Amino acid sequence: MERTFIMLKPDAVQRGLVGEIISHFEKKGLKLAGMKLIQVNRTLAEAHYAEHQGKGFFEPTVMYIMSSPVVAMVWQGKNVVVLARELMGATNPANANPGSIRGKYGMDISRNIIHGSDSVTSAEREISLYFKSEELIDYPKAGDEWLSE
Numbered sequence: 001m002e003r004t005f006i007m008l009k010p011d012a013v014q015r016g017l018v019g020e021i022i023s024h025f026e027k028k029g030l031k032l033a034g035m036k037l038i039q040v041n042r043t044l045a046e047a048h049y050a051e052h053q054g055k056g057f058f059e060p061t062v063m064y065i066m067s068s069p070v071v072a073m074v075w076q077g078k079n080v081v082v083l084a085r086e087l088m089g090a091t092n093p094a095n096a097n098p099g100s101i102r103g104k105y106g107m108d109i110s111r112n113i114i115h116g117s118d119s120v121t122s123a124e125r126e127i128s129l130y131f132k133s134e135e136l137i138d139y140p141k142a143g144d145e146w147l148s149e
């Protein structure tokens, strides 16, 4: 089953949006495979955003995710990488669909609440940055049989 890496950024934690955002994923029918509250250090922040090294927003974005604890999660489900990106909405909350998480809760690209992997390859890389394999759990969940045939 496909997995993706989701991070609730410092603004989501500080603004008390953690439970509400997690509900979007739970209610969609996705399955939580791992979760922890962590303080991201510079090594991890730079590795997370390695693809953006050299861009103007790299350093501010690294500082942003180091600024306060984040909730790191792995969600599992059919086509979850694309699905999670749709639930999140566009990178800039100002342009995000108003029904999406960024569209509902954010206003500015520099405080956009949530991260989600952009491909299956990125998901594998990001999951291994934040989680050891023994921290991820695959389990039968009540209700699975009501979500697909």
Ligand code: CDP
Residues within 6 Å of the ligand: 052, 057, 061, 090, 091, 109, 110, 111, 112, 114, 115, 116, 118
């Ligand atoms: O997070 P997402 O994959 O949607 O966007 P990205 O293009 O990979 O950029 C990574 C993160 O950098 C964004 O989520 C923003 O937090 C930040 N960013 C920014 O502050 N200003 C920009 N012009 C572009 C990105």
Ligand code: MG
Residues within 6 Å of the ligand: 118
């Ligand atoms: Mg990205």
